[in-house]
Amino acid sequence: MFVDHIRIFAKAGDGGNGAVSFRREKFVPRGGPDGGDGGNGGDIVLIVDPSTDNLRQFFYDPKLIAQDGKPGGGVRKTGKGGKKVTARVPPGTVVYRSTAATVMEAVEAERSEEGIDLDPVADLTENGQEFILCAGGIGGKGNWNFRTSTNQAPQEHTLGTPGDQAVFYLELRRIADAGLVGFPNAGKSTLLGKLSAAKPKVAAYPFTTLQPMVGVAEFGGFRRCTIADIPGLIEGAHENRGLGHEFLRHITRCRVLLFVVDMGGTEGRDPVSDIEILRKEIKEYDAELARFPWIVVANKMDVEGAAENLEIFKQRFPKVEIIPISAELEEGLDNLKQYLDNEVAYKYNK
Structure with missing residues (x-):
């Protein structure tokens, strides 16, 4: 419990x-x-x-x-x-x-x-x-x-x-350097398991994550970064719908938010709509939290149609930093680790 x-x-x-x-x-x-x-x-x-x-x-x-x-x-x-x-x-x-x-x-x-x-x-x-x-x-x-x-x-x-x-x-309120935010089945738990030694439960159905998980990513020079995975959000989470609202408090101490988006649209969702809803839910929950540094982790790039969706996404959000990955195939993770090392581990552990 x-x-x-x-x-x-x-x-x-x-x-x-x-x-x-x-x-x-x-x-x-x-x-x-x-x-x-x-x-x-x-x-x-x-x-x-x-x-x-x-x-x-x-x-x-x-x-x-x-x-x-x-x-x-x-x-x-x-x-x-x-x-x-x-x-x-x-x-x-x-x-x-x-x-x-x-x-x-x-x-x-x-x-x-x-x-x-x-x-x-x-x-x-x-x-x-x-x-x-x-x-x-x-x-x-x-x-x-x-x-x-x-x-x-x-x-x-x-x-x-x-x-x-x-x-x-x-x-x-869990203390972590980076917080994973996304809809259910976006691949947050898989990503946490690939970036750290944490072993979150992973399955192909919503709300696999029922409690916050924290993993530690190790970098060179004895630097490290803690990463928190919270249960997936749904639209209306700020009004206490779904499971995410109950655990949003755990990312209020993070230095950066990683919005994990299913770029392949495997759940029949639109990636552009997903990030708009997620940003809105964060702002409605805590306006200060919405001002935290954030990037988009474009997951499931191995899925058919993901590349096309990514181009549309970039046109809609030209100023947002986007790191394409496939957590399942461990593709693009080096770029994400480099970002975490530069922007979190190195910056705050000098």
């Missing part, structure tokens, strides 16, 4: 209360105050782990609850701090804080016409990066802290503060 967005509830531990205590020993009838401080509550911490590739762990248990701090004791004993809870998330996880107080309130608000406000609080991209999702409460002060020259037997103490708690929305 691939989970790339989920709602969770998190609560840090409350701080323990400070103690009211007086030293009472033999031959020390008036020993004075010795109430210790309460322990701090445990934090909720997110850690970026590159070995984690989705948010599935939260699907089965969408809550994180840390331990409370223990109350202080006599003889100035500080209560034991609550154990923190750590959760591992993949690189590219964006954390939003919901205005809802409970998960049920969040669900009901999302179903309503008004929706619910989400405030971004963290963008976790670096391996090993830690983020305190909820801070634990501070332990209260024991009465030992309130002794003075005029108050030798203070009863004052403070209570521990409550730990933070909130409903959060986690959204995974």
